[in-house]
Amino acid sequence: MTALRGFLWLVGFLLCGEALVWALALSVSPGVVGMLLMTLWLALRGRVGPDIQAASQPLIAVLAMLIMPGVVGIFFIADEFAGQWLAVAAALLLGTLASVATTLWLMLRFMPPETADE
Template sequence: MPALTGFLWLIGYYLIGEGVIHLSGLPVSAGVVGMLALTATLIVLGRVPASLGAAAQPLIAMLAMLIMPGVVGVFFILDELAGQWWIILGALILGTLASVATTLWLLKRLMENRHAR
């Protein structure tokens, strides 16, 4: 039952994202807006509820399958992307470097907090 409650959290924040996108017309994914709202809520709470963790754990294990439809969809628009491969390559490299740098910074910060306790 805790996993069901966690899935309701996730669906609820996705719907919040849908509402924000619908009302504001922002050119951003509703999932991204919902996850930002969920992140803000978890920061305020200062913890991750057990039910949310129970729902998220199986999703993390299937992350590759959840990403695959978007990756496969790119193959259907390759002709439209043909002249933009330098931009795509640059975005991939910069995005990867930013992701690695952010992860390392966060890991270092969390490890410092753990040793301070």
């Protein structure tokens, strides 16, 4: 039941993101807006509840499968990027580096310090 409540929280934030994108006519993915809303909510709250933990852990395990349809879709529109390979490569490289740097910074910031076992 805990995982179901957590999944409902995740879907609720996705629907809030969908509503904001629709109401404000934003050109951003509703999933990204929902995730930003959830991040702000969790930052204000100061912790992640057991419901969201129980729902998110299995999703993290299959994250590659969740991303795969978007990656595969690129192959069908590759002709549209033919003249812009340098910009696409630069965006991929800089985006990857920024993502890795942000993840490292967040991990160092929020993980508890290790205690030396003596």
